[in-house]
Amino acid sequence: MADKIYRVNMTTLTTTVEDVPENLQGHGGRGLTSNIVAAEVEPTCHPLGSHNKLVIAPGLLSGTTAANSGRISCGAKSPLTGTIKESNAGGTAAAMLAKLGCKAIIIEGMPSTKDNWYNLVLNDKGITINEETELVGKGNFAIVETVASRLGEKFGVISIGQAGEMKMASANISIKDPDSHLRSCGRGGLGAVMGSKQIKFIALAPTDNKVAIADPEAFTAANRVFTKALVDNPISQALGQYGTNVLVNIINEAGGLPTRNFTSGQFDGHEEISGETMHDTIVEREGKPKHNCHKGCVIQCSQIYNDMNKKYKTSGFEYESIWAMGADCCVDNLDHIAEADSMMDDMGIDSIETSVAMGVAMEAEVLEFGDGAEFCRILKDEVLAGTGLGRIIGSGAGSVGRAYGVTRVPVVKNQAIPAYDPRAIKGIGITYATSTQGADHTMGYTIATNILGVGGTVDPLSKEGQVELSRNLQIATAAIDSTGMCLFIAFAALDDATCLPALVDMLNARFGIGLTADDVTALGISILKTEHEFNLAAGFTNKDDRLPEFFSEEPIAPHNVIWDFTDEELDTFWDF
Amino acid sequence: MKITIKLFAYFRDGRFKKRVSDFFDEGTSPGEVITSLGLDLEDVGVIMVNNRHAAADSCLTEGDVLAVFPRIGGG
Ligand code: SF4
Numbered sequence: 048m049a050d051k052i053y054r055v056n057m058t059t060l061t062t063t064v065e066d067v068p069e070n071l072q073g074h075g076g077r078g079l080t081s082n083i084v085a086a087e088v089e090p091t092c093h094p095l096g097s098h099n100k101l102v103i104a105p106g107l108l109s110g111t112t113a114a115n116s117g118r119i120s121c122g123a124k125s126p127l128t129g130t131i132k133e134s135n136a137g138g139t140a141a142a143m144l145a146k147l148g149c150k151a152i153i154i155e156g157m158p159s160t161k162d163n164w165y166n167l168v169l170n171d172k173g174i175t176i177n178e179e180t181e182l183v184g185k186g187n188f189a190i191v192e193t194v195a196s197r198l199g200e201k202f203g204v205i206s207i208g209q210a211g212e213m214k215m216a217s218a219n220i221s222i223k224d225p226d227s228h229l230r231s232c233g234r235g236g237l238g239a240v241m242g243s244k245q246i247k248f249i250a251l252a253p254t255d256n257k258v259a260i261a262d263p264e265a266f267t268a269a270n271r272v273f274t275k276a277l278v279d280n281p282i283s284q285a286l287g288q289y290g291t292n293v294l295v296n297i298i299n300e301a302g303g304l305p306t307r308n309f310t311s312g313q314f315d316g317h318e319e320i321s322g323e324t325m326h327d328t329i330v331e332r333e334g335k336p337k338h339n340c341h342k343g344c345v346i347q348c349s350q351i352y353n354d355m356n357k358k359y360k361t362s363g364f365e366y367e368s369i370w371a372m373g374a375d376c377c378v379d380n381l382d383h384i385a386e387a388d389s390m391m392d393d394m395g396i397d398s399i400e401t402s403v404a405m406g407v408a409m410e411a412e413v414l415e416f417g418d419g420a421e422f423c424r425i426l427k428d429e430v431l432a433g434t435g436l437g438r439i440i441g442s443g444a445g446s447v448g449r450a451y452g453v454t455r456v457p458v459v460k461n462q463a464i465p466a467y468d469p470r471a472i473k474g475i476g477i478t479y480a481t482s483t484q485g486a487d488h489t490m491g492y493t494i495a496t497n498i499l500g501v502g503g504t505v506d507p508l509s510k511e512g513q514v515e516l517s518r519n520l521q522i523a524t525a526a527i528d529s530t531g532m533c534l535f536i537a538f539a540a541l542d543d544a545t546c547l548p549a550l551v552d553m554l555n556a557r558f559g560i561g562l563t564a565d566d567v568t569a570l571g572i573s574i575l576k577t578e579h580e581f582n583l584a585a586g587f588t589n590k591d592d593r594l595p596e597f598f599s600e601e602p603i604a605p606h607n608v609i610w611d612f613t614d615e616e617l618d619t620f621w622d623f
Numbered sequence: 624m625k626i627t628i629k630l631f632a633y634f635r636d637g638r639f640k641k642r643v644s645d646f647f648d649e650g651t652s653p654g655e656v657i658t659s660l661g662l663d664l665e666d667v668g669v670i671m672v673n674n675r676h677a678a679a680d681s682c683l684t685e686g687d688v689l690a691v692f693p694r695i696g697g698g
Contacts, residue, residue: 281666282696289632291697296631300690302674318640322697323632348697366697492698499696500669504676538696605674 050150053174055167057244058097058156062174067150073560075107077133078529078574079151080122084131085577087153090585094126094236095214095243101154103144103205103249106531110145110258111266113553114274116531117141117341119205119222124585125235127216127400127443128460128485131581133528134232137340137349138222141531143203143251145258147171158245164212165245168198170252179247184209186393187221187229190248195227203251208395211238213433215441217400218242221392226351228362230340233397234487235462236443261559269552276546277345282501282538286348287337291366293322294466294494295373301498301507302605303471305464306374307416308406309457312471312603316379320369325352325381332357346535352385361389367488370466371402376409376422383419390426396441401430403463404444411451455597460485460587469594470603470610472497472507477517477612480592481620483578489534491521495541502541508608514620525578526571530554572623579621589618624649624685626656631692634662653689654679668694 052065074082080102092098101123108116119141125132144152147169158165166179182190190206203223210218218238219231260266277283285293295317298304302312318324329336332353339347340363354360364385372384391398405422408414413436414421429437439450444463448456457464462485469476474493482490493516497507505512527534530550540546547564555562582591598610625645630638638660647656653670657679669692670677683689 281694285695293695294697
């Protein structure tokens with residue numbers, strides 16, 4: 048049976064099942080969410096009003112046996128940035144949606160009264176809207192537990208915590224993982240959009256259906272080559288051992304680890320929060336250094352981090368989150384960071400945006416740099432409780448800067464800059480400035496080439512080649528984000544000549560088509576342009592593709608460099 | 624000459640995190656230091672000298688800080 052689009056109208060509380068229009072059939076993941084948002088959402092609409100739509104889609108290869116294909120995309124107009132937004136995560140939902148024959152769920156409209164909350168249940172027979180009372184005001188962990196007892200252990204869950212209910216601009220959407228822990232579509236406040244539709248969770252029924260494969264033999268053969276390229280890659284192996292947090296020490300050594308609200312490029316406490324220390328702590332406390340966020344991931348960058356009593360504390364403990372709570376806020380205690388990470392997962396708020404917001408609050412002397420205990424208290428007593436201060440922090444770094452009159456506010460298009468200082472690693476500054484979604488390292492990960500020596504080398508302190516590098520990576524990323532693949536396949540893809548052709552072969556075998564590598568690049572280009580046009584129509588101009596002025600005025604140690612791209616140089620990004 | 628050597632990730636196993644050494648002569652290359660530690664240059668992803676990327680066959684001088692990383696990634 049051909050895949051369907053499930054449309055949920057929250058104004059009329061009705062659902063429809065639609066055939067996938069021909070122009071969307073070749074799309075999945077980010078390409079699909081962005082194309083639907085661009086076609087159906089008025090770019091100038093209020094992101095939390097009835098005209099915005101939340102689109103949820105598995106990738107093109109999700110639900111198949113393809114390694115690392117379990118990423119789910121959520122898209123909408125972002126309440127944080129005002130731009131188009133796609134945010135993706137692992138967990139079990141992408142594969143389950145694909146197996147249920149769901150190309151996308153489109154949620155539109157909004158209930159006429161503020162009091163009623165709802166859940167959606169998708170199964171073989173269709174999708175239903177049900178009233179929800181029990182879980183209103185509850186966190187994501189309680190939702191996962193309750194859905195398991197109410198509907199069954201094997202149900203997938205897509206949910207929002209209290210932050211999403213309060214429509215905070217940093218609220219995220221959580222996805223249940225195979226161990227009933229959480230992964231997050233973290234960035235851009237999509238949890239607030241789900242909250243504005245008054246949907247607390249979406250449950251996905253388990254099914255025995257299989258995803259149709261046009262040429263199973265060719266698919267299996269290509270998947271074998273692809274998986275081998277991933278497994279054999281030394282970077283994949285290091286990701287399994289240390290997680291993404293292995294980056295703390297190398298970014299610190301390169302002088303690009305933003306510290307103390309972006310006033311230095313190195314953090315004295317880097318060893319305490321590093322991937323090496325985290326690995327040893329995990330092993331000592333009998334956690335798991337290696338863990339996958341969805342079945343089929345062969346890289347396993349996730350982990351189980353236990354507390355001092357060897358009890359589960361958090362998982363999916365990522366470099367960018369640890370950097371934000373650690374170096375940016377000068378907290379050099381992994382246990383405080385793990386506690387905060389777990390709280391943010393539960394209330395459903397982006398750990399990057401919220402922690403960078405805390406760094407700005409520290410600069411405003413709301414709390415002191417390095418005070419991890421107060422960081423945790425504010426999360427609990429202010430953000431979770433929805434006090435005035437909590438809502439200011441929960442609305443992101445830009446919001447804190449405006450409320451307290453701080454000028455050193457590291458945001459682009461009002462989204463917090465993550466983990467890599469654009470003065471000392473210039474390629475990533477191009478990505479932050481020009482990305483269609485506000486500052487986001489995953490949109491074009493130039494760190495690979497600027498720092499890690501993957502995909503060639505480009506000097507991080509030189510301007511040369513950076514615009515082109517960021518552009519090529521942003522195009523490739525838009526395409527990868529459409530396949531359902533985890534972005535960490537890119538290390539093998541950049542390193543191993545067999546990897547990308549095998550990925551293209553899998554797409555061809557899945558759908559019985561004949562894509563070439565050039566077609567995949569063309570797909571990436573068309574997605575970027577579609578997103579860019581949406582932003583222009585929403586009122587953005589080239590003047591929004593800029594970094595905050597302090598980057599051009601305050602040199603950062605140890606290299607004592609500033610951000611020195613001219614406006615004209617930045618504007619050449621869109622010359623393609 | 625006196626140099627500081629820093630190792631990262633699994634390169635630390637059975638070796639050290641950081642060591643100040645006066646064992647090497649002026650002009651020794653990072654590659655020579657790395658092999659003397661029983662590390663295979665093939666496994667090395669990134670070499671930095673004084674916080675800047677450096678080639679395995681460059682020259683070290685007095686006071687340099689050499690950092691050696693295996694092939695790693697994240698994001
Ligand atoms: S590498 Fe990490 S983020 Fe990617 S699929 Fe595996 S566990 Fe998830």
